Amino acid sequence: MARAKRTDNKGRVLRNGESQNKKDGRYCYRWTEPVTGKRGTVYALSLVELREKEQQIQKDIQDGINTNSANMTLNQLFNIYMDGKANIRESTRCNYENDWNISVKQSILGDMKISQIKQIHVKKLYAELSKRNFKGSTIQTCHVLLSSVFQMAVDSDMLRKNPCKGCQKEIKVEPSQRQALTVKEQNILLDFVENSKTYNVYLPMLTFALSTALRIGEIIGLTWNDIDLKNNLIHVRRQLIYRDFGDGYKLHVELPKSRSGNRDISLTAIARKSLLKQKELDFVLGKRVKERPIEGIKGFVFITSNGTPILPFNFNDVLRNITNAYNKKESKLAAAEHRESILLPHITAHILRHTACTRMAEAGMDPKILQGIMGHSDISMTMNVYNHGSIERMQNEMKKLEKYM
DSSP: OOOOOOBOTTSOBOOTTEEEOTTTOOEEEEEEOTTTOOEEEEEESSHHHHHHHHHHHHHHHHTTOOTTGGGSBHHHHHHHHHHTOTTSOHHHHHHHHHHHIIIIITSTTTTSBGGGOOHHHHHHHHHHHHHTTOOHHHHHHHHHHHHHHHHHHHHTTSOSSOTTTTOGGGOOOOOOOOOOOOHHHHHHHHHHHHTOTTTGGGHHHHHHHHHHOOOHHHHHHOBGGGEETTTTEEEEOOEEEEEESSSOEEEEEEOOSSGGGSEEEEOOHHHHHHHHHHHHHHHHHTOGGGOOOBTTBOOBSSBOTTSSBOOHHHHHHHHHHHHHHHHHHHHHHHHHTTSOOOOOOOOOHHHHHHHHHHHHHHTTOOHHHHHHHHTOSSHHHHHHHHHTOOHHHHHHHHHTTGGGO
16 A cells, blocks of 8 residues: 655645644755765745755755755854864964954854855945944955855855855955155154153164164064174064963064064164164163063063063054154244244054165165065065155155256
């Protein structure tokens, strides 16, 4: 005797894996993933809707898409992505997690199933971040991370396509307004610090920064063992970063990200003089007696009165205080002399690096040599300095044409 066919409450024959709940009338389809052997279940309010879902499931199975994995949330997918990043630096891991937490984790996308996220949802996220006054560069960073997470899902046959594709054009990144100090501004800064009883202790570090174009993390990470006074070389082998790796905020030693960051730089006469002056100051102020190691390393060149390397944000605070002190003094003097004041712009450690790089470019230094000094892995970063020179530099270059006119 033939087995009776199963039907729904309208008498329609149900296929294998299909069923209907007698109480609420909902339809259900159950299947088994052929590769993993895991069971999957979907629900629908109508048989037509259920079979549309069945059709998509069968297409996914045919194309090798893991349908069960596609049901995980975006936050769960991110955790899998991070678990696969075993060889990244701790600071990079921390950056990824921070970027995700502030932009994606608490958004509506975070708890959505990855199979439900479409391009329109990603564009909406970027629009919401923009409304929350996120900078375009921050949204761009979010896009790169989000796209990488989804691409892993595509490459792992969890999704058919990356919903981030085409969303980058929705991000408006304002060009950087960071400017190098002019030669005049640079001289004003150094002269003011040199003649200040409050800030003159920072003159060696300022002069060194403007003579080497090192990153602030590289400057505070230098030890006296990295300084070769005999051969006039600086060996850049590490940087110090102030981060929380789960044990509270403190300084950590970090190796260069790339081969280009691990470099030797010639020590100019000005940089050499600033180092010798720093050593003299340390002796007079008795700083070395209080020196404390950072992850087992001692002998850092630039340390505070407490014996620890100066923190990057504290150095920026010093630069801000110097600028404010000079501008206040200059404003009063200009008013008394009935002339227009000559004020200094906002200055940071990175602007000092950019200024040093600009001076080297203005001196006509070979771009490849400058790339090596800066530690740029891509020469296009170095060439931006050549292509975006100051008005003063442009005027000087145009004057060279006069003898041909």
